Amino acid sequence: MSDTTTDLRQEVTPPKDGFEVVYQRPDSLNDVQFTYCPGCQHGQVHHALAEVIDDLGIKNRCIGMAPVGCSVFAYEFFDFDFISCSHGRAPATATGVKRSEPDSIVISYQGDGDLASIGTAEIVHAANRGELITVVFINNAIYGMTGGQMAPTSLPGMQTSTSPRGRDTTIAGHPMHVCEMLQNLKGVAYLARTTAHNTKGLLKTKAALKTALKYQMEGRGFTMVEVLCGCSINTRRTPRASAEWIGEEMTKAFDLGVFKDAGKE
Amino acid sequence: MSQVATESKPAAEKSWLPSGLQLMKGNHAVCAGAIRAGCTAYFGYPITPQNEAIEYMSDALLDVPNGVFIQGESEIASINMVMGAAATGRLAMTSSSSPGISLKQEGISYIAMMELPCLIMNVCRCGPGLGNIAPHQGDYFQTVKGGGHGDYRLISLAPNSVTEMAQHAALGFELAVKYRNPACILTDGVIGQMMEPVDLDAIPVVNHQKPAWAMGVNTTGRERNVITSIFLDPEEMGEFHEQLIAKYELIKQNEIRFEEYELEDADILCVAYGSVSRVVSGAVRDLRAKGVKVGLLRPITVWPFPYQAIKKHAEGKQAVISFEMSWGQMVEDVALATRHNPAPLHFVPKHGGMTFTPLEIEQAIEAVRANPRNSETLWEPS
Numbered sequence: 335m336s337d338t339t340t341d342l343r344q345e346v347t348p349p350k351d352g353f354e355v356v357y358q359r360p361d362s363l364n365d366v367q368f369t370y371c372p373g374c375q376h377g378q379v380h381h382a383l384a385e386v387i388d389d390l391g392i393k394n395r396c397i398g399m400a401p402v403g404c405s406v407f408a409y410e411f412f413d414f415d416f417i418s419c420s421h422g423r424a425p426a427t428a429t430g431v432k433r434s435e436p437d438s439i440v441i442s443y444q445g446d447g448d449l450a451s452i453g454t455a456e457i458v459h460a461a462n463r464g465e466l467i468t469v470v471f472i473n474n475a476i477y478g479m480t481g482g483q484m485a486p487t488s489l490p491g492m493q494t495s496t497s498p499r500g501r502d503t504t505i506a507g508h509p510m511h512v513c514e515m516l517q518n519l520k521g522v523a524y525l526a527r528t529t530a531h532n533t534k535g536l537l538k539t540k541a542a543l544k545t546a547l548k549y550q551m552e553g554r555g556f557t558m559v560e561v562l563c564g565c566s567i568n569t570r571r572t573p574r575a576s577a578e579w580i581g582e583e584m585t586k587a588f589d590l591g592v593f594k595d596a597g598k599e
Numbered sequence: 600m601s602q603v604a605t606e607s608k609p610a611a612e613k614s615w616l617p618s619g620l621q622l623m624k625g626n627h628a629v630c631a632g633a634i635r636a637g638c639t640a641y642f643g644y645p646i647t648p649q650n651e652a653i654e655y656m657s658d659a660l661l662d663v664p665n666g667v668f669i670q671g672e673s674e675i676a677s678i679n680m681v682m683g684a685a686a687t688g689r690l691a692m693t694s695s696s697s698p699g700i701s702l703k704q705e706g707i708s709y710i711a712m713m714e715l716p717c718l719i720m721n722v723c724r725c726g727p728g729l730g731n732i733a734p735h736q737g738d739y740f741q742t743v744k745g746g747g748h749g750d751y752r753l754i755s756l757a758p759n760s761v762t763e764m765a766q767h768a769a770l771g772f773e774l775a776v777k778y779r780n781p782a783c784i785l786t787d788g789v790i791g792q793m794m795e796p797v798d799l800d801a802i803p804v805v806n807h808q809k810p811a812w813a814m815g816v817n818t819t820g821r822e823r824n825v826i827t828s829i830f831l832d833p834e835e836m837g838e839f840h841e842q843l844i845a846k847y848e849l850i851k852q853n854e855i856r857f858e859e860y861e862l863e864d865a866d867i868l869c870v871a872y873g874s875v876s877r878v879v880s881g882a883v884r885d886l887r888a889k890g891v892k893v894g895l896l897r898p899i900t901v902w903p904f905p906y907q908a909i910k911k912h913a914e915g916k917q918a919v920i921s922f923e924m925s926w927g928q929m930v931e932d933v934a935l936a937t938r939h940n941p942a943p944l945h946f947v948p949k950h951g952g953m954t955f956t957p958l959e960i961e962q963a964i965e966a967v968r969a970n971p972r973n974s975e976t977l978w979e980p981s
Contacts, residue, residue: 394817397687400827409825415814417686418827420709423679426671430683430691433667434640435815438687456679459672 360384362393364413373566373573375530376405376472382530382540383441383470384412390547395439397431399424403445404478422453425460428467439550440467447477450486450510457512461556464521468546469558471512473527474565475584482568486510489587494568513560513593523555523596527588529562531580538590545597554596562588615662617799625764625790626651626694628797629720632765633692634659635799636772637807638718640667640691642680644699647732648788649722652694667691674699678706678719685715686826688813690772694720697738698729700746707781708747712828714843716775718768719753720784722791725952733952734787734874739928742785743902750840752847754782754854755902757872761795763899769802776807778850785901787924789874789954856899857908861887865894867964868912868942870933871922872898875955879922882960893964901929909936916942918971921978922960924949930978943971946978 359365362384368377387393393414400408402421409416419427424442432440449457449471460467476494477483484494484501487509491500513525526542529535539561546557562584566576617631630641630652641656653670660666667684671677677693684691695703700721710717721742725735742755754774756767764786771782809815814824830836858876861883862868871879876897886893896912898905913919919942921930930946937944947963949955966973 394820397814406829409827413823415817415824416826417683417713417814418829419682420679420705423675423682423706426676426679427683427686429669429676430640430642430680430685431687431814432683433669433680434684434687434689434691437816438814455672456676459676463669 360388362387362396362413364411366410368411369407370404371567373564373571373576374404374478375474375561375563378530378536379470379472379539379561379563380408380411382536383543386540386543386547389544390551392439392547392551395437397435397438397440399428399431399440399442401444401448403448405443405445405472406479408443422448422451423456424448425453425456425465425467425469429460429463429465432465432467439547442467442469444469444471445478446471446473446475446485446487450512458516458519461516461558462519462521464523464555466550466553467556468543468550470543471558471560472563473560473588474563475509476565476568478565478568482565487588489583509587511588513558516558517593521556522594523549524557525593527560527562527590527593529580529585529590531562531564531577542592545595549596615659615664616804617659619800620796620798622794623761623797624651624792624794625758625761625786626722626792627655628761628765629694629768629784630655630659631797631799632768632802633718633772634663635802635804636690636769637805638690638692638768638772639663639665640681640684640689641693642669642671642677642684642691643693643695644671644674644677646674646696646699648724648791649694649696649720651791652720652722674702675706678703678710681717682706682710682713682715685710685717686713686814688809688815690716690718690776690807692718692720694722696722696724696732697726700738700741704741704747707753708749708751709828710781711747711751711753712749713826714779715781715826716772716779717781718771718775718784719781720786723785723787731952732788734789734924734954735952736787736873736875736924736928737926738785739901739923739925742783743904743932751843752780752850752902754778754780754850755785755900756782757785757899757901758790759873759876759897761790761793762797764790765797765799765802769805772805774850774854778846780846780850785873787874851903854900855903855905855908857905858897858899859912860895860897862894862896862912864892866892866917867894867968868909868916868919869893869895869922869964870898870909870919870929871895872901872929875922875924878955878957879960882957882964885957886961886964891964891968898929904932904936906932906936909933910940913937913940913942916940918943918945918967920945920947920964920967920976922947922955924954926950927978934978934980944978945973945976947976
């Protein structure tokens with residue numbers, strides 16, 4: 335724990351009357367409110383990522399890539415250097431940053447439209463080069479920021495504002511399975527797909543993020559954690575129903591698990 | 600603003616430093632000059648006629664301390680790699696040719712908005728479309744008027760010799776760092792491919808230091824550095840625009856460069872940049888030998904553009920002639936410069952990727968001299 339964290343503990347909750355702080359905002363997050371919608375898991379994933387960064391004690395080495403999409407303002411929330419990238423190009427910008435600052439820990443935070451549609455070339459080649467970066471891939475099967483258009487990961491039959499009759503795979507193709515696509519590339523050290531819709535999923539997400547960041551620190555290769563999330567606003571579900579949809583429907587289309595683990599080969 | 604310090608170590612101690620008098624291609628010279636000027640990172644994608652640049656860097660940067668070279672998966676990836684490297688304070692560079700430069704435009708717009716110094720070289724070929732690989736100047740508008748989306752300007756240098764390719768790499772980085780703005784070398788296959796002797800030792804050696812605004816491992820507990828191009832609040836964006844505009848005005852005040860050739864007593868003012876200016880200067884020399892009073896003004900910076908210098912030199916002239924390997928792009932800036940001058944403006948183009956011959960230039964000048972309102976070349980907005 336850094337000095338800042340200790341100071342905050344004393345300032346926010348003086349340890350008296352038998353109380354002690356057992357849970358608080360991670361040091362790697364700024365003291366600002368998230369701007370995400372109700373039922374969105376960006377906040378939980380931000381929190382999990384920040385906790386892992388705190389645990390590893392690497393905040394001062396972290397440099398973040400903010401994507402285009404709902405998490406475009408990720409740099410407002412994390413308390414370390416950040417750059418906001420152009421749509422889909424975060425892995426390329428991350429490459430420029432990491433190669434220039436080899437001691438930094440580079441985190442590219444991207445959504446499904448950013449990573450699996452407009453940015454497919456950049457993610458594939460960054461992975462293939464074995465760039466020492468960690469990609470946090472938020473797959474919520476929809477374009478959130480622009481108002482609910484079909485994503486490359488939208489499920490077959492899924493209604494969106496650009497597939498109002500449901501995603502027809504004969505017209506729009508099939509959901510893009512990025513972990514499965516990348517797992518055979520030799521530059522990849524770690525690939526996992528987790529969920530963020532419940533506590534169990536978040537704990538697994540946190541563990542996967544920790545492994546990914548550790549592997550980056552160890553110079554093993556490219557690392558990515560794909561997190562299945564929901565967008566309750568644009569899928570017109572309540573936050574609870576959206577979370578249930580992730581657990582019941584998205585996990586049917588997207589297998590959970592570790593697709594590659596260089597530490598176990 | 601500048602973080603540049605002149606290197607005190609003798610150059611001879613650095614075996615990786617391009618040095619000495621060398622017979623070089625322009626595409627090689629620009630890279631040699633860039634490395635002397637402190638460039639340690641290059642990202643690019645092969646495209647003719649600039650492949651010598653990426654090839655040179657793929658070897659030379661491996662010997663430069665902390666040098667970074669990546670052949671990107673595309674021009675788009677390459678400019679975004681430049682963005683990342685520049686955001687860490689590196690002097691980073693990319694090069695390409697017209698279609699590839701078109702692909703980079705979104706990234707260049709972001710970089711301009713982020714105020715990241717970097718150097719982009721465009722060895723312009725003939726377009727539109729895939730066009731051909733012959734020398735052309737059809738990317739003038741794209742370079743000097745912005746190119747990507749939104750309001751911004753690139754510091755744009757137009758070398759006309761292999762030596763200037765090396766010099767402009769250094770100047771481009773110097774100005775980019777000074778003003779925190781991307782700089783561009785606008786050239787073509789003539790300058791990129793031809794070989795001339797270059798005294799590399801005359802190019803300044805710069806030991807570039809990481810600026811305070813740059814991202815990186817935070818060892819000092821400094822405030823975090825955030826680099827962004829997004830300002831959702833129009834009022835905030837408006838304020839930032841004002842800052843950018845003020846910077847561009849400062850660049851216009853300080854950095855206009857041009858060359859005057861045989862202008863003192865000239866009756867006819869020629870304007871040409873880059874490789875075309877070489878042919879025009881030859882024609883001017885030949886005509887002078889015949890007693891024809893003609894001179895050349897060569898913009899060295901095409902942005903900022905030497906409007907006032909052209910206006911001044913157009914005073915009292917029989918005519919002004921703009922020579923360009925395009926359908927007429929720089930001529931619009933020459934027209935802006937001379938809009939209050941009574942001298943008629945002529946435009947002499949060269950199409951398709953063909954280059955001017957000195958004879959063609961001389962004939963065009965003679966025709967205007969015989970009839971300053973010669974309708975074959977007289978230029979009017981239309």
